[in-house]
Amino acid sequence: MIKAVRKRFDIQITAANSSVSQSFEMEKSITAYRGFLLTSNMDDMLYFRGSQRIEISKEEIFPEGYESKLLMSGLNVSPNARYFDLENMKPGNGQVKIEFSDTDDGRTAFQPYRVSLYLDCLMEDRG
Amino acid sequence: MNRAIITKLYVTQPQQVIVFQIKIPRDAVCITGIRVTMTAGVPASEIPTGVSVSGSGGFANSFSAPPPVNPHLPATSPQWVGFISNIFLGDLRLQSYGRTNILIAEDIYFQDSNIGQGDFTSTAHFSPKDWSYGLMNVKSEILEEGSVAVLKGIYRNRVPISYTVGIYIWYEKNKESV
Numbered sequence: 296m297i298k299a300v301r302k303r304f305d306i307q308i309t310a311a312n313s314s315v316s317q318s319f320e321m322e323k324s325i326t327a328y329r330g331f332l333l334t335s336n337m338d339d340m341l342y343f344r345g346s347q348r349i350e351i352s353k354e355e356i357f358p359e360g361y362e363s364k365l366l367m368s369g370l371n372v373s374p375n376a377r378y379f380d381l382e383n384m385k386p387g388n389g390q391v392k393i394e395f396s397d398t399d400d401g402r403t404a405f406q407p408y409r410v411s412l413y414l415d416c417l418m419e420d421r422g
Numbered sequence: 423m424n425r426a427i428i429t430k431l432y433v434t435q436p437q438q439v440i441v442f443q444i445k446i447p448r449d450a451v452c453i454t455g456i457r458v459t460m461t462a463g464v465p466a467s468e469i470p471t472g473v474s475v476s477g478s479g480g481f482a483n484s485f486s487a488p489p490p491v492n493p494h495l496p497a498t499s500p501q502w503v504g505f506i507s508n509i510f511l512g513d514l515r516l517q518s519y520g521r522t523n524i525l526i527a528e529d530i531y532f533q534d535s536n537i538g539q540g541d542f543t544s545t546a547h548f549s550p551k552d553w554s555y556g557l558m559n560v561k562s563e564i565l566e567e568g569s570v571a572v573l574k575g576i577y578r579n580r581v582p583i584s585y586t587v588g589i590y591i592w593y594e595k596n597k598e599s600v
Contacts, residue, residue: 338551338553338554339551339553341553342551342552342553355425356425357426358426358427358428359428360428360430360588361426361428361590362459362461362588364459364552364553365457365459365590367553369553369554369555370554370555371555380424382423382424384423398461399463400461400462400463401462401463402462
């Protein structure tokens, strides 16, 4: 039986104008990625300062410099419509890599913030 | 499967006109969407020699001052009634050599200063912002044949401020090359 699950991974941005690179390993039972979403505990930081490169199973999905605001959704978006469509992408080796860059654009004063990645996945339920 | 290519235009001079080309990858079947964004400031490495711009944090920008307020409105008008003119930065045109010709012609603004206008949910503790009420940043749907290898573009700056324009082009990748 196939069921939908949503995975969350966090990275911490502790210094202004810095880059953070992190890889996450997905379970073997994941069969497809349906969507991708970015949120933060400080939305203004992510909106004005964030950009990232994202690689899924060694394939570049979002190139370097892709602004985080293009992967965020506001409160008025239906919860089911908030994810960027990954078109049931196959998980491959199960690795998800993010290279996040914080860049000051003059509109916000830096404070440490958390970036959360959500992946909408399909999982094989062996239970 | 859709993929994106990003082109950044660095605006550093008043009345600057940037003429550019965007190369579309060979494995593109068609262009499916385009979105344009604006970021304040320009990386220091992109500032031409002899051009002076102010700023901090390794970036040059002149956006530290608050946007101008409409002088015809009282300064104390509540957010849901008051109106602030959006700052117009410039206009962008993208053109293909294919049948579609002009793909996109768009005005670029600093930000939506009136996102809370007419919204009575605004309180002293919560006011609508771009990231709280903005719709998901979906691309404009465009369909351009994959035979087009290059897009040509022109951007005209209208303000004496430095900033970066980001052009995101989504294309459908040939499934055989995935």
